[in-house]
Amino acid sequence: MLRHTVFAALSAAVLAAAMPASAQTLRFGLAEDPDALDPTLARTFVGRVVFSALCDKLVDISPDLKIVPQLATEWKWSGDNKALIFKLRPGVTFHDGEKFDAAAVKFNIERHKTMQGSQRRGELSAVTSVDVVDPLTVKINTAAPFAPLLATLADRAGMMVSPKAAQALGDKFATAPVCAGPFKFVERVAQDHITLQKYDGYWNKADIHFDRIEFRPFTDATVRLANLRSGQLDILERLAATDVPSVQKDKSLKFGSITEIGYYGITINIGKSDKAKSPIGSSGKIREAFELSLDRNGINKAVFDGLATPGNQWVSPLSPYYVKSLPVPKRDVAKAKALLKEAGNEHPVVNLVTPTTTDARNIAQVVQAMAKQAGFDVRIQATEFATSLNMADKGDFEAYILAWSGRPDPDGNLYSFHACKAPLNYSGMCNPALDEVLKDSRLTTDLKQRQASWEKAAKIILAERPIIYLLHRKWLWAYSAKLSGFKEYPDGLIRFAGMKLG
Template sequence: MARGLHTMFGIMMGRPDRPQRGACAPSPCNRARFRPKKDPLPMWKRTLATLVLSTGLATGLAASVEAQTLRFGLMEDPDALDPTLARTFSGRMVFAALCDKLVDIDAKLNIIPQLATEWSWSPDQKTLTMKIRDGVLFQDGEKLDAEAVKFNLERHLKMQGSQRRGEIAAIDSVEVVDPLTVKINLKTPFAPLLAQFTDRAGMMVSPKAAQALGDKFASAPVCAGPFKFVERVAQDRIVVEKFDNYWNKDNIFLKRIEFKVIPDTTVRLTNLRSGQLDLLERLAPTDLPQVQSDSKLKIGMAYELGYQTLLLNLSKDGPLAKNAKVREALELSIDRDAINQVVFNGEFLPGNQWVNPKNPNYVSAFPIPKRDVAKAKALLKEAGVTTPLVVNFTVFSDNLSQQSAQVIQAMAKEAGFDLKIQATDFGTALNLADQGNYDLMLYNWSGRPDPDGNTYNFLATKAPLNYPRYSNEKADAAFQAERQNNDPEVRKAAWKDLATQVLADRPLIYLYHRKLLWAYSTKLTGFGDYPDGLVRFTGLKLN
């Protein structure tokens, strides 16, 4: 290409690579014909030459930028890009690029520094003092300091519609000790606080941008992460670009990330194999063998911290909502192992609690119940239910959720349930859950390092994500016990007390725990597997 440009440029400038046929050489007889003029090149040739050279440079630059653009396939379109309001797993993927947190976790769930470099607890466990990293800038050029941390924590607590309020409700006040030191005072000891700061409760947004944009902040988020927001096209893409003043910029090698929304797992994988994507999250387990056999692709995997569950709306009328025996019958109609084999190729981990059976916080006194259709029918009869019992069954519109729902539907039918599947997009389903406008919903929660993050918001009375509208005094007492004590044994006893209530009342029926599967091009290096299911963009390179 370089030779072609050189030749073309030489011709346009009137300097052919070799003499043209019929041209006379300079000599005394024709020297006048070769006497230089003030401007031997017409303007159009100068313009064309400039365009050719600049186009060549632009093409090279564009190729360079393209080579450093990570195309990341998401299963669903995130909700609000505001850490205070957000609640979707796919949104957390985008936040990992946009918004650093006070602290993070490593691959073994240890809490490690990020925007805070060190921290300490008071002897009574009611005050957490944190040192903020010096020299950190938000993407609008504003400084991150103790005042900004105070602003963000108070925003989480006070903002209308905050999804973080319940996660950090124990905070009583936030004090600025000096420009880089913040003191967080608690109403009571709160064991999960640091773990909460490893997720959106610990994300810091620019106070200046948040105040200026108000309730429109999610349309142009400004954080302190490695990439800054560029654009969003609903149900299509979110684009971010490297923030040149990021505090850890020397370890950020990507120039641009394009998050592409592709709900269909087959289409997402096809895009990866054809080179239209470099990375995708939530690979379908049934597609794992074909990716493993492709020399151009790699796999990342880890069991999630969260769970897949059935939400039951206890505020509705009808026997499913009002009678625990009917909910028990529904659970007994389900074979978790069969769902795992049929839909997930045996890759997921069946479970019946908010943590998986391999987790040290799993309450072993309550093992996974076996399917028992005869007992399920007997329970429905005891409850006075005339079968078939019709139940509207809301599921997400991705194909894995629908396949799971179809298997559950077939199983439940044998026991006397008629589940009417209603597939809808993720955002609409969450709105239905918020409004209490559902009967039964197949739902997934990505999970948190501390079990409190998997339970409190869903099960505590009037908690923000209490979609089942569950309220139980003994369950609330268990939450109080586990939250107010850092002693592992005290907390273990509290989890057992909680399980005693929740697994009998069944506001949720826990089904299984996903093996998180990522598929990516061999061109991508530096990828690590984390149990929270989020990609760390630090160190990632596209070769």
């Protein structure tokens, strides 16, 4: 034991000697372990947090959800709104030293559209081709006007990876990702840590003050906070709402919050696999009864200390895109019982998959208790988050608690989950009428016309209930008082430029 201790101390001393005196390492506490570190394949929110340091995008968003430059410096639509033309930032390189240019953009968009297992395929379904106009000008063509395209490229669909590395590694790219962000990949140990190192060739390196970032997953919010208080972490995401008052009183910590643009909901398997034959999957009346058994305000108070916003759609009731004619339904246990009786199953079993994160587990327990009063027997199956997503992909569930971090254009919360062949359509519902409405909402930039389409979509979705939307959280962060430059964004992601310790 002494030998190992001495060796560890010597190793630490050697490492410290090798690092500059001003070297800074940011230790970041995640609520889950990310899935694949490949923007084309990735699905998890925490993966997007890591990508914020690893992979720049064509464009980004500001805290007030405006589109701002990143790898592209300017853009414009063609006269017929069927092409989006980007001017690219000169002098940008990937982490392997390869040049970022229009050909790289073309490669990445085509990879997103054609790669086996791509999660971006639905987001970019309207894109028909990509033209390299010149080394720093690229034109993305669509068959028809596609209003969400620019906002879509402000997320993983707009992330650029090195074509050379992607071609060399193939389906193993996620094990050693090469992007064009401020930090480059060093190593990953599953369920333990992901280490990134500052990329000296980064186009905006003057605003990057950390030499390394270590992302560490802790699914238990209490354990995450304990690690922050003890100095093992510098910042954490998704602070438990019940811990907000104590963090605000702690002079060694700072607190940040902002309302999300996403949602928490329960996805019901109604057509994804044979498990759709469950009572809740096969009966609309049972799904309606299940929703009526739930008190969204009660869930908010019990799990989020009242800090969240109850909702029944893919955007918050506070959003200008919310369909006000279809408000949040009130709990009605008596009606729920009557519907179960009509359905011929007064005590249906619902197997509910939930990620092991603190909020999701707590929601599951409150849902279980509430639904029981109407006659439901909810059986909770707690599962590691990435594993639960794989189960959702395969349809290996009856009901599934899922949080979606949200996108600035409502289409990003809607199309990929409800269009017939969209990759995130975990419910398996396929309604041709809904497909037409969703397509119509993408064809125009006129907000009134899009709003009319979303209202039609809401009427179909809220009647069939492939997802029972519950609420919209506040993103809650806690971090060391020594950390400066942190800014809250409604997508819940971190922009590391300008942040520093000391």
